[in-house]
Amino acid sequence: MSASHHPHPHPRPGDLDREPGPAGAHAGGHDHGSYRSYATGFGLSVILTAIPFWLVMGEVLEGRGLTIALVLACALAQVLVHMVYFLHLNTRSDEGWNFVATIFTIIVVVIMMAGSLWVMHNMNANMMPQMDHEAVTGFGS
Numbered sequence: 347m348s349a350s351h352h353p354h355p356h357p358r359p360g361d362l363d364r365e366p367g368p369a370g371a372h373a374g375g376h377d378h379g380s381y382r383s384y385a386t387g388f389g390l391s392v393i394l395t396a397i398p399f400w401l402v403m404g405e406v407l408e409g410r411g412l413t414i415a416l417v418l419a420c421a422l423a424q425v426l427v428h429m430v431y432f433l434h435l436n437t438r439s440d441e442g443w444n445f446v447a448t449i450f451t452i453i454v455v456v457i458m459m460a461g462s463l464w465v466m467h468n469m470n471a472n473m474m475p476q477m478d479h480e481a482v483t484g485f486g487s
Contacts, residue, residue, distance in 0.1 A: 387431025
């Protein structure tokens with residue numbers, strides 16, 4: 347192969363700052379993110395990791411339930427940041443099926459988790475009462 351088949355084998359200085367488009371697309375039609383979008387995703391990921399760490403280690407909030415809710419909210423936000431900035435998941439027509447498949451996967455996982463928790467809760471609530479092991483074995487007194 348000669349160099350004429352690849353007019354610019356190495357990235358030019360301005361290529362890293364340019365948003366992806368048809369010129370920056372792969373042969374399969376998938377875009378790669380720009381340096382700016384990766385830096386934004388990394389910054390948001392660091393922030394969304396530092397906030398829960400600070401909340402838990404600094405014992406900032408009085409209620410444990412509120413702390414757990416905020417940590418889970420940051421985790422969900424971080425999943426979305428990773429999907430958008432690193433996996434380049436969007437709703438454009440060329441990648442619309444990836445988005446639909448991801449939504450379907452999320453729905454199935456939520457149904458499985460909710461169903462499992464529901465079954466475990468009902469099994470726990472409907473079990474026979476615990477026996478007093480100290481009275482049966484005689485080691486309690």
